[in-house]
Amino acid sequence: MSASSSAKANQLSSRFIYVFVSLYFLIPxxxxxxxxxRGAKDVLGFEAYRKLFADTNFLPAFSQSIVNAVATIxxxxxxxxxxxxxxxxxxxxLRPVVEFITLLPFVIPAIVLVFGIIRLYSRPPLLLxxxxxxxxxLLICVYVALSFPYMFRAVDNGLRAIDVRTLTEAAQxxxxxxxTILFKVIFPNLRVALLSGALLTFAIVIGELTIALYMxxxxxxxxxxxxxxxxxxxxSAMAIVAFAITWAAMGIIDFVGRGAxxxxxxVAID
Amino acid sequence: xxYLSISKVTKQFGDTVVVDDFNLDIEKGEFVSFLGPxxxxxxxxxxxxxxxxxxxxxKILLDGADITDKAPNQRNVGMIFQSYALFPNMTVAQNxxxxxRVRKESEDMVKQRVEEMxxxxxxxxxxxxxxxxxxxxxxxxVSLARALAIHPQVxxxxxxxxxxxxxxxxxxxxxxxxIQKKLGIxxxxxxxxxxxxxxxxxxxxxxxxxxxxxVGTPFEIYNFPKTRFVANFVGSLNTSDAEVLDPAKGxxxxxxxxxxxxxxxxxxxxxxxxxxAIRPERLSFASEQKKANVMDASIENITFLGSVVxxxxxxGKTKFNMDTxxxxxxxxxxxxxxxxxxxxREAVLVLDE
Numbered sequence: 001m002s003a004s005s006s007a008k009a010n011q012l013s014s015r016f017i018y019v020f021v022s023l024y025f026l027i028p029x030x031x032x033x034x035x036x037x038r039g040a041k042d043v044l045g046f047e048a049y050r051k052l053f054a055d056t057n058f059l060p061a062f063s064q065s066i067v068n069a070v071a072t073i074x075x076x077x078x079x080x081x082x083x084x085x086x087x088x089x090x091x092x093x094l095r096p097v098v099e100f101i102t103l104l105p106f107v108i109p110a111i112v113l114v115f116g117i118i119r120l121y122s123r124p125p126l127l128l129x130x131x132x133x134x135x136x137x138l139l140i141c142v143y144v145a146l147s148f149p150y151m152f153r154a155v156d157n158g159l160r161a162i163d164v165r166t167l168t169e170a171a172q173x174x175x176x177x178x179x180t181i182l183f184k185v186i187f188p189n190l191r192v193a194l195l196s197g198a199l200l201t202f203a204i205v206i207g208e209l210t211i212a213l214y215m216x217x218x219x220x221x222x223x224x225x226x227x228x229x230x231x232x233x234x235x236s237a238m239a240i241v242a243f244a245i246t247w248a249a250m251g252i253i254d255f256v257g258r259g260a261x262x263x264x265x266x267v268a269i270d
Numbered sequence: 271x272x273y274l275s276i277s278k279v280t281k282q283f284g285d286t287v288v289v290d291d292f293n294l295d296i297e298k299g300e301f302v303s304f305l306g307p308x309x310x311x312x313x314x315x316x317x318x319x320x321x322x323x324x325x326x327x328x329k330i331l332l333d334g335a336d337i338t339d340k341a342p343n344q345r346n347v348g349m350i351f352q353s354y355a356l357f358p359n360m361t362v363a364q365n366x367x368x369x370x371r372v373r374k375e376s377e378d379m380v381k382q383r384v385e386e387m388x389x390x391x392x393x394x395x396x397x398x399x400x401x402x403x404x405x406x407x408x409x410x411x412v413s414l415a416r417a418l419a420i421h422p423q424v425x426x427x428x429x430x431x432x433x434x435x436x437x438x439x440x441x442x443x444x445x446x447x448x449i450q451k452k453l454g455i456x457x458x459x460x461x462x463x464x465x466x467x468x469x470x471x472x473x474x475x476x477x478x479x480x481x482x483x484x485v486g487t488p489f490e491i492y493n494f495p496k497t498r499f500v501a502n503f504v505g506s507l508n509t510s511d512a513e514v515l516d517p518a519k520g521x522x523x524x525x526x527x528x529x530x531x532x533x534x535x536x537x538x539x540x541x542x543x544x545x546x547a548i549r550p551e552r553l554s555f556a557s558e559q560k561k562a563n564v565m566d567a568s569i570e571n572i573t574f575l576g577s578v579v580x581x582x583x584x585x586g587k588t589k590f591n592m593d594t595x596x597x598x599x600x601x602x603x604x605x606x607x608x609x610x611x612x613x614x615r616e617a618v619l620v621l622d623e
Contacts, residue, residue, distance in 0.1 A: 163353055169322055170355035172342040174369030174420060184368075188359035 029243070036236035048233035052241070055234075061223035068136070068219060069205040072143040073198045076151045079144065081194070084155040085186060088164050095156075102148040110210035117142060118214065135215050143205050150204070151197040158193020159186075195256055199249040207242060271334065273298035273456055274319070274424055279328030281314055281480075288314050290480045292328070296458070301450055303459045303467040306477035307503070312460045313428055315477075319458065320426050321345050332423055348417030352429040354409040356401040362412050363388065363397040369420035387415035390449060407438040414446060418453065425450065425457040431466060443470050464504050468492060476500050498545060498621040507547045508590040512620075514542040522546055522620060525586025530562050534620030545621045550580065550593035552617035555603075556610035563618065567611045569603045583611055 039048030052058055087095050105113075121128040121138055128138045164186070171181045187194070209221035224242075228235045272295035281289040289311040296302050304312035317323040319330060321342030330338045337345050356365050366387050370380045388397050391411040401409055410430055417425060427446070431439040447470040450457050461467050467474050468488040476483045476491060476499070484491060484500045495501035502509070512524040517538050520531040524546055531546070538544065556564050567583035567590070579600065581592045592611060594600070603609050 162358070163355065166351050166353050166355040167357065169320075169342070170349065170351060170357075171368070172322075173320060173345075173347060173349040173426075174416070175343045175346075175372045176368075177343060180372060185357055185359075189357075191359075 032236045032239050036233055036240050039233040039237070048237040049241075051231075052234050052237045057218075057223060057226075061218055061220050064136075064218060065206050065220040068140055068143065069202045071140045072147055072205050073201050075140065075144045076147045076201055077194065077198070080148065080151045080155055080197070081187070081190070082182070084152060084159055085164065085182070088156070088159045089168060098152070099156075102152040104148075105146045106149055110208075111214075113142070114211045114214045117211075129215070132216075136217060139212060139215050139217055142211055143201075143208065146204060146208070147197075147201040150200040154193045154197030154200065155190065158190040158196075161193075162189050192253070192256055196253050199253050202249055203246050206245065272296060273300075273333055274458075275329075275331040276315070276319065277329045277331070279315070279318060279325045279330065281311070281318060281323060282326040288480050289318070289325075292482060294475060294482070294485065296456060298456055299454045301447065301457045301459065301470065301472045303461060303471040303474045304477060305461055305464060305467040305474050305504070306483075307462060309479070310477040311480040312462075312475075312477050316426050316428055316458055316460050319424065320347055320349050346420070346422055347424045347426055348420060348422030349426045350410070350413050350417050350428065350430045352432050354401070354406070354413045354433075356409055356412055356416075358401055361398050361400055362393060362404070365401070365412055366416045366419050368416065373420065383419055387419050390418070391415045391445075406434050407442055410434065410442060411445070414449065418449070418455070422455065425455050427457065427459045429460055429462070431461070431463075439466070446470070468504070476503065478503070495619065498547075501547050501619055501621060506550055506591070508550060508553075508588075509545050509547045509621075510588040510590075512544050512546045514538045514540055514544060516540065517542075520615065520620075522618075525588055527565055527586040529565075529618050530615050531618040531620045532615040538620075547619040547621055548590065548613055548617050550591040552613050553583075553590060553592040553611050554594065554613070556612040559612070561612045561617075562615045564610055564612045566608055568608050569605050572602055572605065583609070585611070 034044075036048050037044040037046070039045065039051060083098065087098055117138065118129060120126060128134045167185055167189070168181055171185050176184070206220055208219070209225055212219045213222045213225065220242075224235065224238050227238055274296040276292055276294045276296075279289060279292040280287065292311075292315055294302070304315060306312050314323060318325050321337070321340055321344075325338060328338070329336060332345070332347075357368065360368065363384050367380045367384045370383055375383075384397070388394050391414060393408060393411060393415075396404060396408065401412070404412065413430070430446070431443055434442065443466055446459075459467070459471065468491075471488055473485060473487055474491050475485050478499045484496045486494075491500065492505055495504060501507050510524050512522040512529070514535055515521040515523050515528065517535040517540065520533070520535045522529050522531060522535065522544060529546060534544075554561075565585045567585045569581065570584050570589060571582040573580040573582075574596065577596055578593050579596045579602070581594065581602070583590050583592055590611075
């Protein structure tokens with residue numbers, strides 16, 4: 001086979017795979033969207049969406065999930081960023097250990113996790129499930145643990161992309177303390193990585209069901225599960241809304257990331 | 271009392287001694303280079319002065335104050351890194367002003383000082399640009415300005431020119447030296463490039479495997495190397511095995527050819543095995559001017575190197591390189607012919623085996 005016909009064959013197979021995979025994702029999504037438009041009898045429209053947003057349980061569940069997500073992100077950043085920074089700067093040999101720990105949430109099924117947590121925290125001296133609010137705090141802590149694989153990986157990749165050690169030493173030689181170094185030098189240069197980790201965490205928390213359900217929390221996950229049992233078209237509308245939120249989050253990462261990539265790669269010539 | 275004193279400093283990592291009993295006194299305003307191959311301990315020594323490494327033993331005094339155990343952000347030393355280390359999220363002006371803002375200087379003062387520094391490095395039009403918009407040479411100049419803005423007591427430069435291309439390296443090293451002289455700042459410059467060290471230093475410390483081989487002016491280091499390592503590392507050198515004939519007269523024999531050396535044989539006895547070394551530019555044809563040593567040499571090869579012509583000659587059984595300045599009227603000998611070559615007594619270095 002000549003070089004040009006081989007290249008053509010590669011191009012064709014690439015296009016075929018692209019189309020096939022696109023259809024694989026788009027057909028179910030399209031079907032869901034179509035189903036969500038059938039809320040009114042014999043007419044395609046946004047009736048299901050209107051009913052969804054008019055539901056008195058939707059907004060409280062949605063807002064609670066948003067607050068949980070923001071709290072999770074802030075707490076996760078506070079724990080993960082200094083840890084990843086210190087591991088990169090002073091304890092590189094510990095990286096495999098830290099990576100292993102952050103991957104544990106992938107290994108433990110959610111149902112096992114939640115029953116273990118309920119068992120541990122439902123009796124003294126660690127009684128944290130006696131009230132709704134204390135359970136909510138516990139839930140956020142669990143979400144922080146669940147966010148570790150994504151947050152640590154994102155921050156670690158961000159730190160590897162900048163010369164952390166030299167930037168730190170340069171700042172120290174100019175008289176900066178650790179706080180100044182972290183907030184004026186390191187964090188601003190991890191913007192994309194932090195945003196990436198934050199938005200992945202957001203997506204996980206918004207859509208999480210099992211743990212919230214067994215901890216009797218009124219978040220978006222249990223609300224969606226309820227909706228599926230009692231409504232026909234509204235669950236599809238909810239699924240599309242959830243997809244839209246996730247795509248918006250990814251779009252923000254991509255937009256911010258492009259700006260940062262442009263700034264790193266453009267170099268003038270002497 | 272010297273301005274910067276590094277006294278009996280040793281640094282060990284586990285069982286490995288990377289800097290061994292380093293002693294150096296530097297005067298205020300002096301420009302000292304640490305020169306040596308990779309792994310010789312020059313950067314580690316610099317980092318101990320900066321505070322990024324703590325000596326295993328020994329003391330470092332700066333203007334009379336003991337800074338040995340002080341944190342880097344308490345030493346008031348300015349540092350320039352090979353990778354520039356500019357803060358990517360800050361403009362040129364913000365980078366230069368960073369150290370002043372950390373010290374809580376007033377905004378007026380910061381603005382004035384930043385303007386001074388930007389003018390010093392001739393980047394007035396680039397003050398609002400980000401590092402990614404600058405060339406390597408410009409970035410390193412900003413790095414220099416940032417280090418100088420805080421009025422450091424010592425300026426530390428860790429191979430600042432290594433990442434730059436040859437032409438920029440030459441122009442920037444002159445610029446660095448001119449600025450250092452103008453401001454009268456004490457500086458330590460780490461490099462593995464001997465031309466850099468020779469061209470801009472007041473003194474050079476040649477290091478090898480953690481040990482100071484020799485300290486001296488560029489002239490001393492080049493012309494009077496005290497050890498075989500220094501002789502080999504700085505400049506090019508012809509070397510050959512020889513035997514001492516008469517220690518009092520400085521006579522040595524190489525392949526039956528007698529050489530007279532100005533020094534290096536006093537502490538030896540007849541029959542001692544030594545190495546002799548002669549720099550290529552110290553050999554010349556006897557037809558031009560006869561010096562103390564005159565030897566017959568066959569012409570083996572001639573290479574044009576631009577401004578220099580390198581003639582390979584064979585003296586006894588050993589081949590030597592002889593460098594002479596190129597000029598259009600230069601009469602070169604024929605390859606295979608035998609000529610007389612000459613060098614002074616001082617040109618013959620006698621080194622240990």
